[in-house]
Amino acid sequence: MSERMQLPKAGQDWPALREEMQARASNDVQWRDGKASVYVFHSGDDVMQVAHDAYGMFIAENGLGPAAFPSLKRMEQEVVDIALSLQQAPDNASGSMTAGGTESIMLAIKSCRDYNLSHKPVAGVPEIVAPFSVHPAFDKGAHLMGLKVVRVACAENLQADVEAMRAAITPNTIMLVGSAPCFPYGLIDPIEELAELALEYDLWLHVDACVGGYINPFIDAVSEDKLEAYNFSIDGVSSMSLDLHKYGYAAKGASTVLYRDKALRDAQVFHFTDWPCGHMYTPTFAGTRPGGAIAAAWAVLHYLGEEGYQQRARCILEARQMLTKGCEGLGLKVFGQPKVSIVAFGWENDDILAVGEGLYADGWFSSRLQNPAGIQLMISPEHSKTMPNYLKVLEKNVEDVKEGRRKRKTKGISYS
Ligand SMILES: Cc1ncc(COP(=O)(O)O)c(C=O)c1O
CATH class of the missing domain: 3.90.1150.10 (Aspartate Aminotransferase, domain 1)
Known part of the structure; x- marks a missing residue:
């Protein structure tokens, strides 16, 4: 007889199940005691409660159906608007909520690839030039969408080496990347210089602010050590990724991808009609999208202010x-x-x-x-x-x- 777990014949009591789950969690990292400096972003029990309650209120609702759930559509739009404001985006900017940093990055890659295909196609495999320190989500996206990532060694100060990145640009390059900050070292790449390079070569510049998007503006406000510019205030930044489920302190499954211009975001959207149900429009990779994640992000942003x-x-x-x-x-x-x-x-x-x-x-x-x-x-x-x-x-x-x-x-x- 296989030892594989089988679905129990009869349902079990929730209190007993909850107890068992609590017992299992006792072997997990004790993040409430501050023992996790990765995976969890703990900003207080009150914030966690707001995210929990808001998630629960919309646990069954589905972001796939904006006509059925105008409440979710409105919350998502307001979350995106807040993100655009925080990142000093121009009036014509646009964006979406996604399930996480990896999805935001992969969508930016897709948009860049498809925008390029219709505006400035390259002859070979399209390439992304990025510092060695960028997140592997770029490689995952490139792998799935038929692009190639060229990782360039960082400068001695561990930030992007802009001149080395310039040297890595080829006729197939379509995207440059910088992080604000990068995951390994927590350093912000010289985005202004990368933007100049992007404008010079007419390339798309993505700024990965999955970590920094919802903390940089506030660190900058309270710290004497001001941050260098990194967002849409710089001409030449085409898109950005910012995770709500990191320093936005939202429930897991929430990020934002933003574009300088609506025309760039249009390349993100997938339209399909050739099946029995007619036109289906999905702005992100997912079909069904958890209403809870949208609601929790909206609630936490407003709770904290x-x-x-x-x-x-x-x-x-x-x-x-x-x-x-x-x-x-x-x-x-x-x-x-x-x-x-x-x-x-x-x-x-x-x-x-x-x-x-x-x-x-x-x-x-x-x-x-x-x-x-x-x-x-x-x-x-x-x-x-x-x-x-x-x-x-x-x-x-x-x-x-x-x-x-x-x-x-x-x-x-x-x-x-
Ligand atoms: C800089 C950076 N980009 C992207 C990601 C990917 O985010 P996610 O794990 O939400 O997919 C991370 C995750 O830690 C990150 O630190």
């Missing part, structure tokens, strides 16, 4: 300062000068990845990096309370490696 986001940005700055100071005190080297919410650090004298294994063994989830080897944290507002605990565990593991009590067991690193 500018002041709520700024207050959380202050917590992140506080936690970031604690972390960078703590790293310096332990002889660890912070990569570049992170100005947003991600900090990555390495260790010139010893094996930082052994420290990463130690943190993991102690129940603390930080991402690990190769090229250069390092540890990376995406800081949540709630980390301002738990950062001292993290630093204690970090110190213990640094000492363990220094004293030879801990040696690295694994060779490679993996993100998921």
